[in-house]
Amino acid sequence: MQLGFTFSFLLATVLLALSPNVEAAPVKRAGIVTLPLKRIHQARNDVHPFMLLQQHINRGLKRYARMTGREAPSDLELRAHIHKRMYIPATGPGSRKPAVDKRFNRSGVSHISEPVTTLVNNAATKGGKGKNRNKNAAAGTGATNGTASNGGAGFSEVDLEAALKGTLAPAGNPTADNSLGLDIEANDVGYIATVQMGTPPRDFKLLMDSGSADLWVGGENCQSEDGGDCGNHVFLGSGSSSSFVDTKQQFQVTYGSGAVAGDIITDDINVAGLDLKAHKFGVATQETVDFSSNQTPFDGLMGLAQSTLSQQQTLTPVEALSKNGLIQDAITSYKISRLADGKNDGEITFGGLDQTKFDANTLVTFDNVNKQGFWEGAMTVSVNGQDLGLKGRTAILDTGTTLVIAPAADATAVHQAIPGAKSDGQGGFTIPCTTTASVALTFGGQTFDINPQDLLFVPVDQNDLQGDCVSGISSGNIGGDAEWLVGDVFLKNAYFSTDVTKNQISLAKLV
Secondary structure, three states, rough: OOOOOOHHHHOOOHHHHHOOOOOOOOEEOOOOEEEEEEOOOOOOOOHHHHHHHHHHHHHHHHOOOOOOOOOOOOOHHHHHHHHOOEEOOOOOOOOOHHHHHHHHHHHHHEEOOHHHHHHHHHHHHHHOOOOOHHHHHOOOOEEEEEEEEOOOOOOOOHHHHHHHHHOOOOOOOOOOOOOEEEEEOOOOOOOOEEEOOOOEEEEEEEEEEOOOOOEEEEEEEEEEEEOOOOOOOOEEEEOOOOOOOOEEEEEEOOOOOOOEEEEEEEEEEEEEEEEEEEEEEEEEEOOOOHOOOOOOOOOOEOOOOOOHHHHHHOOOOOOOEEEEEEEOOOOEEEEOHHHOOOOEEEEEEEEOOOOHEHHHOOOOOOOOOOOOOOOOEEEEEEEEOEEEEOOOOEEEOOOOOOOOOOOOHHHHHHHHHOOOEEOOOOOOOEEEEEOOOEEEEEOEEEEEEOOOOHEEEEEEOOOOOOOEEOOEEEEOOOOOOOOEEEEEHHHHOOEEEEEEOOOEEEEEEEE
């Protein structure tokens, strides 16, 4: 089957090149199962912060179009967005101070050419300290109610270093039953869990995604869109698994960044110690470079939306576990950790909610309003305690999206309420890295504050961590004026759980 890989220009620059090594053993409790997750992120040392922002926005726009059944932005539109980001004005939110201008070869309007790592290396040469470096933020000063406590201190130096190097922070030992740790890759983007597949069973690293509904890994005959093989990953096929059966049916899935196509097969899988015999899922025979790259640390992807979205037309693993009586119900719960907290305590749980991770008094459960199978709930928005009056809004909660992407008018309203925020005129915003503004989303009558630290996507100037930062809340032409796409910027601030059987979502404040 031939994939229509016409998106190669954007795919060549759009995130998802990640780091390996996933190890953890499941801890079991009757009725619920928890898997380890790893945070993933590519070290974007060759991309200007506003270009990186646009890449994330483009990815979110494609995901959102797929979620809502709307026509996706054309390749030409998305490339145009990237092209505009390649030119930085002499003044305004994207401009640089003279000391940095030379490093980006900017004079008036100019093309970005020098890697961001040069900035950091130059700073290190001059005594190891960039201007206004923030050692307190680097220390990860602890957390209160599940959020870091350094709002106002500037962009975390720990996050900056992790973003540039793509380092992996290993999870601590699980503290709850049926739990596996969640490692953090770079500065909080994406999650990886390890499951066993085939006979004999082997470890496969899977990206966990609440915004899709297909499980797949690379096949033994996998080919990359660039003409090579699919990298140094673990592959599944008849050569490695005696329980592998090819159904001869085909599948194709396109994500916000990357696409795969291949065969639907059955094979045995083990999810946190629970065996699913002859489970139906996909092996990719073709992958875009987003997945085939040697730098990508996962071998496949596990979609955890409802199976009504599945391109393979099969049950998701959590649904299959429930159907086979291995867990209490088709519930998936997420505790997403934050690098700057220094806790490394993220987990994904199948079959129930881990009561040790949240304040039960704050737990709210509300209906999923999405008819296609994504997880979407009614929402209101406030800044510094003031309701913005945005009526009738809903939010799709997606672990596979890093940013919060809002309709243009809503994103503008949010930033108008944040002191010092500025628009770049192209859907992005800057806010002071020292902001203490409290942006909050309310679901089911419970208000969840976004920690100011999570609003900071990347610093505009990596040598000035108390200057301006690119905001983690952006606008996008997503096709509706009342729907938001809410990713990890928010989800790090709440315990997030989905229930397929009841078609409901739960959120609670972290402890």
